[in-house]
Amino acid sequence: xxxxxxxxxxxxxxxxxxxxxxxxxxxxxxxxxxxxxxxxxxxxxxxxxxxxxxxxxxxxxxxxxxxxxxxxxxxxxxxxxxxxxxxxxxxxxxxxxxxxxxxxxxxxxxxxxxxxxxxxxxxxxxxxxxxxxxxxxxxxxxxxxxxxxxxxxxxxxxxxxxxxxxxxxxxxxxxxxxxxxxxxxxxxxxxxxxxxxxxxxxxxxxxxxxxxxxxxxxxxxxxxxxxxx
Numbered sequence: 001x002x003x004x005x006x007x008x009x010x011x012x013x014x015x016x017x018x019x020x021x022x023x024x025x026x027x028x029x030x031x032x033x034x035x036x037x038x039x040x041x042x043x044x045x046x047x048x049x050x051x052x053x054x055x056x057x058x059x060x061x062x063x064x065x066x067x068x069x070x071x072x073x074x075x076x077x078x079x080x081x082x083x084x085x086x087x088x089x090x091x092x093x094x095x096x097x098x099x100x101x102x103x104x105x106x107x108x109x110x111x112x113x114x115x116x117x118x119x120x121x122x123x124x125x126x127x128x129x130x131x132x133x134x135x136x137x138x139x140x141x142x143x144x145x146x147x148x149x150x151x152x153x154x155x156x157x158x159x160x161x162x163x164x165x166x167x168x169x170x171x172x173x174x175x176x177x178x179x180x181x182x183x184x185x186x187x188x189x190x191x192x193x194x195x196x197x198x199x200x201x202x203x204x205x206x207x208x209x210x211x212x213x214x215x216x217x218x219x220x221x222x223x224x225x226x227x228x229x
Contacts, residue, residue, distance in 0.1 A: 023063045025217045028170065030057045032210025036180065042202040045191060049181060049204050054082045057210070059101060075103040079124060097148075099124040103156070118158040122174070126150045145187050146202055153178040154206060166216040176205040
C-alpha cells in the first residue's frame with residue numbers, strides 16, 4: 001500500500017469517526033522547541049544530529065467518548081518542522097519538513113474542568129520527498145548512512161488550563177517512541193577517534209516543550225453538562 005493511499009484511508013476513517021459524534025471540535029495552534037538526538041549514543045558523534053528544531057502545529061480534535069474520570073480524544077492536523085542549530089548543516093535531512101499528525105489519547109479534567117492533563121499518542125506521516133541531504137555518501141561509500149523515517153511517533157504529556165469560556169492555554173512535552181531520523185537499514189557506525197569503541201546506531205530521539213492556544217468550536221454549555229452527567 002502506497003503512502004498516499006494510507007493517508008487517504010486514515011483521513012476517511014478519522015472523518016467518519018468524528019462526524020458520528022455530536023461533541024464540539026477543538027482547534028489548537030502550538031509552537032515548540034525540540035531537542036533532537038541530544039542524549040542518545042550518537043549525540044556526541046559526527047554521524048549524529050545533536051541539534052534543535054522548532055515545530056509549528058495546528059490540530060483539530062474532538063472528544064469521542066466520555067467516562068467518569070477521563071475523556072477519549074482524537075485529532076489530526078498539519079505540522080511543520082524547521083531544523084536549525086545543527087552542528088553540521090548537512091546533518092539535517094532538510095531545512096523544513098512537513099507532516100500529517102494523527103493523535104489519540106486521554107484527557108483528564110481536574111478542578112471542575114478548569115485544569116486538565118492529557119496523554120496523547122502522536123503519529124506523524126511524512127509529506128516530504130526523499131531527502132538527498134544526508135551527504136555522508138562518497139565515492140567510497142555511495143549509500144546513505146542515515147534515513148529520515150516516513151512515520152515517527154511521540155507520546156505527548158500535556159497540561160492545559162481554562163483562560164476563557166472557549167479558550168485554554170496548554171503546555172506539552174514529547175517523548176519519542178519511534179525516532180524521526182535513524183541509521184539506514186543494516187548500517188552500524190563506529191567512533192573513528194576511539195579505536196575499539198563499541199559500534200552504535202543513530203536513533204534521533206526527540207524531547208522538548210510546546211506551548212499552545214486552544215479554542216472550542218460549538219456549544220460549550222452543552223458539553224460541560226454532558227461531562228458532569
